[in-house]
Amino acid sequence: MSISPAPLGSRAEVLRIEGVDKVFGGTVVALKGLSLTVNGGDFISLLGPSGCGKSTALRLIADLIHPTRGRITWSGGQAAGDLGVVFQEPTLMPWATVAQNVWLPFRLRGKSYASVKDDILEALKLVGLERFQNAYPRELSGGMKMRVSIARAMVTKPRLILMDEPFAALDEITRFRLNNDLLALKDKIGCTVIFVTHSVFESVFLSDRIVVMAARPGRVIRELTVDAPYPRDEDFRTSPEYAAHCRAASDALHEAMEGEAA
Amino acid sequence: MSIVEENTSAVSDVDDEELRRRRARKIDKIGKWTLPVVVLVITLFFWDRLVVWNEIPHYILPGPGLVFSTLVADWPILFDALLVTLQITLMALAVAVIGGVGLAVLFTQSRWMEMSFYPYAVILQVTPIVAIAPLIFIYVDSRIAGLLLCAWLVAFFPVLSNTTLGLNSADHNLRDLFRIYGATRWQTLRFLQLPSALPYFLGGLRIAGGLSLIGAVVAEYVAGTGGIGSGLAFRILEAGYRLNIPRMFAALILIAVTGVVIFAGLSFISHLLLRKWHESALKREG
Numbered sequence: 001m002s003i004s005p006a007p008l009g010s011r012a013e014v015l016r017i018e019g020v021d022k023v024f025g026g027t028v029v030a031l032k033g034l035s036l037t038v039n040g041g042d043f044i045s046l047l048g049p050s051g052c053g054k055s056t057a058l059r060l061i062a063d064l065i066h067p068t069r070g071r072i073t074w075s076g077g078q079a080a081g082d083l084g085v086v087f088q089e090p091t092l093m094p095w096a097t098v099a100q101n102v103w104l105p106f107r108l109r110g111k112s113y114a115s116v117k118d119d120i121l122e123a124l125k126l127v128g129l130e131r132f133q134n135a136y137p138r139e140l141s142g143g144m145k146m147r148v149s150i151a152r153a154m155v156t157k158p159r160l161i162l163m164d165e166p167f168a169a170l171d172e173i174t175r176f177r178l179n180n181d182l183l184a185l186k187d188k189i190g191c192t193v194i195f196v197t198h199s200v201f202e203s204v205f206l207s208d209r210i211v212v213m214a215a216r217p218g219r220v221i222r223e224l225t226v227d228a229p230y231p232r233d234e235d236f237r238t239s240p241e242y243a244a245h246c247r248a249a250s251d252a253l254h255e256a257m258e259g260e261a262a
Numbered sequence: 263m264s265i266v267e268e269n270t271s272a273v274s275d276v277d278d279e280e281l282r283r284r285r286a287r288k289i290d291k292i293g294k295w296t297l298p299v300v301v302l303v304i305t306l307f308f309w310d311r312l313v314v315w316n317e318i319p320h321y322i323l324p325g326p327g328l329v330f331s332t333l334v335a336d337w338p339i340l341f342d343a344l345l346v347t348l349q350i351t352l353m354a355l356a357v358a359v360i361g362g363v364g365l366a367v368l369f370t371q372s373r374w375m376e377m378s379f380y381p382y383a384v385i386l387q388v389t390p391i392v393a394i395a396p397l398i399f400i401y402v403d404s405r406i407a408g409l410l411l412c413a414w415l416v417a418f419f420p421v422l423s424n425t426t427l428g429l430n431s432a433d434h435n436l437r438d439l440f441r442i443y444g445a446t447r448w449q450t451l452r453f454l455q456l457p458s459a460l461p462y463f464l465g466g467l468r469i470a471g472g473l474s475l476i477g478a479v480v481a482e483y484v485a486g487t488g489g490i491g492s493g494l495a496f497r498i499l500e501a502g503y504r505l506n507i508p509r510m511f512a513a514l515i516l517i518a519v520t521g522v523v524i525f526a527g528l529s530f531i532s533h534l535l536l537r538k539w540h541e542s543a544l545k546r547e548g
């Protein structure tokens with residue numbers, strides 16, 4: 001079976017999750033019956049209270065843990081560099097410069113710095129940090145570190161980028177700016193993203209599909225579509241459309257949290 | 263220095279509070295160097311007076327002046343001895359680094375290895391070297407090899423335990439990232455675990471530097487035999503038999519200075535390696 005993956009930017013299916021359960025230690029049901037099809041260009045948010053299995057879902061997709069039941073399949077198979085990941089913390093190597101950090105995914109595939117220098121500089125340019133390529137992470141602000149982390153995740157032009165609450169630890173102003181920039185990026189390179197968040201506003205602003213999840217056991221209770229066209233900008237944030245979507249997502253989230261003690 | 267001056271001239275209207283803080287910082291800085299010197303001078307003065315006023319004979323307690331002139335007069339003998347001790351110390355430290363880091367890497371690569379051998383590394387560490395040393399000199403023919411082995415036994419454990427801790431304390435998200443990118447074991451070791459372990463290793467190295475000197479001196483006390491190729495410890499023993507107390511003090515001072523120099527040197531190396539990125543090497547105001 002050697003179907004080659006669809007070219008970047010196509011809307012073809014990237015990944016399919018079918019009836020996946022994850023049980024930890026035989027008793028903790030972290031995820032039950034997760035099914036999701038990810039198509040090229042999708043921006044999917046997983047929205048839910050903490051403990052509903054959002055991170056578990058991402059770790060399953062990244063193949064760091066294996067499903068107890070069900071299947072996860074990449075259409076056309078998965079190759080090195082098909083996946084980029086951004087964690088809640090920037091997760092940079094403090095002993096390496098910004099450029100060396102972005103080099104990492106290539107370096108682990110045996111590529112010399114010189115051979116991928118252009119890709120690294122382009123990725124840094126996309127996140128607005130080309131002037132900081134020789135800086136060390138400690139010299140950067142929290143938002144800038146996160147940008148480096150994003151540059152590293154997309155430098156290989158992956159078919160799918162996973163982001164696990166990447167902006168949760170940042171202040172609101174920085175978070176808004178990074179939200180805008182992330183969408184601008186998506187517009188430019190047409191990446192496919194699964195984005196974990198517990199912020200209703202963030203999920204509505206960023207995504208075209210919102211998967212609302214509930215805990216104990218972790219499961220999907222609602223899937224919403226945000227049909228506002230990209231590119232979205234600050235005007236979208238103040239539009240009645242945006243407010244309506246936020247209300248719908250917020251209602252679904254309340255439903256997800258019903259019966260939970262606050 | 264020049265940066266500080268620029269800043270003071272650029273910002274002219276600083277308030278009294280800030281001026282007071284700056285003065286306090288300056289005094290602090292000067293005190294850090296002058297106070298130990300003052301303590302040294304006072305101690306030497308009273309040591310000298312104690313000897314003179316009580317007319318203590320030099321074979322019981324020599325004055326500081328006599329110790330210093332002995333140090334100068336006996337310099338050829340003492341310097342040769344210093345070189346021998348230094349050689350043993352540095353060789354032991356080198357072997358401790360190679361052995362400690364090597365074992366640590368082996369332990370993190372194979373849990374079986376760690377489970378099998380770690381307990382024995384601990385046993386070697388907790389058994390006092392003075393108790394093991396006589397045995398070593400029975401079974402090891404070469405004097406140098408025996409001394410080296412003793413010093414190594416004392417020094418390698420901090421390197422081993424610190425490096426093991428460091429190799430295992432790599433950020434777990436970075437570990438995941440390496441797995442996602444399909445890194446090999448070797449790549450994970452080389453690009454993630456070894457750099458993460460560097461600050462821990464350097465901490466162990468500073469301790470090991472002092473310990474290898476202690477190991478070398480203790481081993482020499484046990485080994486005992488003299489003549490050509492004897493270190494400082496033997497010179498102290500020998501001077502003790504002959505009641506040459508000033509020389510004992512002179513040799514003792516040399517050992518102490520050696521220890522300080524080794525510690526300072528290793529601290530400097532550590533600073534050079536970490537200054538760009540590690541918290542411990544960063545200078546912050548306040």
Ligand SMILES: Nc1ncnc2c1ncn2[C@@H]1O[C@H](COP(=O)(O)OP(=O)(O)O)[C@@H](O)[C@H]1O
Pocket residue numbers: 024025028029030048049050051052053054055056057218
């Ligand atoms: N490695 C693990 N071992 C045991 N339980 C786990 C493990 N990882 C996650 N869990 C449990 O699974 C549930 C979902 O966790 P997680 O996916 O981290 O939630 P979220 O990211 O939505 O906050 C939680 O109840 C958590 O305690």
Ligand SMILES: [Mg+2]
Pocket residue numbers: 054055056164
């Ligand atoms: Mg989580």
